[in-house]
Amino acid sequence: MPFAPHLSLLCPVCRQPFEPSGAHPQAGKRLVCPAGHSFDAARQGYFNFLVGKGTAFEADSAAMVEARHSFLAAGHYLPLATAVAAAVVRVLPATGAAVLDSGTGTGQYLRVLLDQAAATAPAAYGLDISKYALRRAARLNPEAMNLVWDIWQPLPLATDSVDAVTVVFAPRNPAEFARVLRPAGRLVVVTPRSGHLAELAARTGMLAIEEGKDARLAAAMASHFDLESSSDIDIPLSLTVSQATDLAFMGPAGHHLGREAIAGRLAGSREPVTAEARLKLLVFTPAQTPAE
Known part of the structure; x- marks a missing residue:
């Protein structure tokens, strides 16, 4: 470690x-x-930094983490992971680079990034609120500092300490991201677009994408970041029933629907179960005149 x-x-x-x-x-x-x-x-290699009252937010359960690990390990979202890594690697300095994966989950996105950035060997930090996820992440990314932490609290990193922050399907704390990013750094954010997994959501009870989400994201970022680029990523999926169940259960739906309930809604489905991941990859630069 x-x-x-x-x-x-x-x-x-x-x-x-x-x-x-x-x-x-x-x-x-x-x-x-x-x-x-x-x-x-911890025995698995991560550190738990949540002290005192910890956090009021609900972490992903062990079962949700298992579903995410299985789905991502099968490579279904590899095109997304590759795109995130490419957006980061191009801006890393040749020496002394550092990256933060905020909401690292089971660590698969950070793993692809570190593999693609092997020439610069950046220091790496992975933060997540779920200790179950960090157990997976620490085994997958032993060269990173994997920390249980609440993203809504001040990050346990020094000011101007990282060259890139990645946030894939995770909460965003713009003020803290701006603080820890170096002036030439990048914030890479991935969010779902309208219609994301619509076919699967209609059958399983997954939460729909909220209207106005893009506008709220832009407003939240505006005080601290400037948008450098925006690109759409579409990934056609052809899944077994078990994989489709994992995909539905590993996200927010897993907090209000059990895996058995989701599996029951998909029971008897003809394979492959098809869906399309509709995603947006946003790259931000620190604002030239940050908010006070």
Whole structure:
């Protein structure tokens, strides 16, 4: 597990940088700040930074995480992962690069990015609210610092510490993303477009895309970021019933519908189950005159 002096993690209690672990016997397994706050790595390799009351938000369950891992591991969204990685790799400096995957989930998107960025070997951070997801992510991306964290709280990273932030189907905290991004950095956001998985949603009870979502996103970003580019990504899907069930269950629907209920709605379906992922990839640059 990596931990070196150049990593810019902040203690979630006092906001001081962690001390270099050096040759300490617990190097890579324990983080200690100058005030003595200490965090030990979980057996799977991630750190849980949520302290005190933790968070009021509902994390993905172990079953939802398993469904996401299975679906993404089969490569269905590989075109998306490749596009996200390409948007990041082109802006990384040759040395000293660092990336943050906010809402890293099971880590598959970050894995593709790190593989494509191998020439620059960036430091990497993966944040997610679900410890179940981080167990997967830490095994898949052992070179990254994988942290259980609530994205709505101040991020445990120093100001101007990363060259890219990626946010794939995850909450967005524009003010904090702007703070941790370096001036020449990029924020890469992926959101669903109208009609995303419409065929599957109609059969399984998945949540529909909210009207006006694009306008709200633009308004939220405007104070801190300028839009550099926007591109649509369409991925035709041809799935087994089990894969279609995983896809429906791994998203927000999983919080209000059990996997069994979704599977029941798809029972007897003729295979392949077809659908189309309709996505938007947005690349932002830090605003020249950030909001105060």
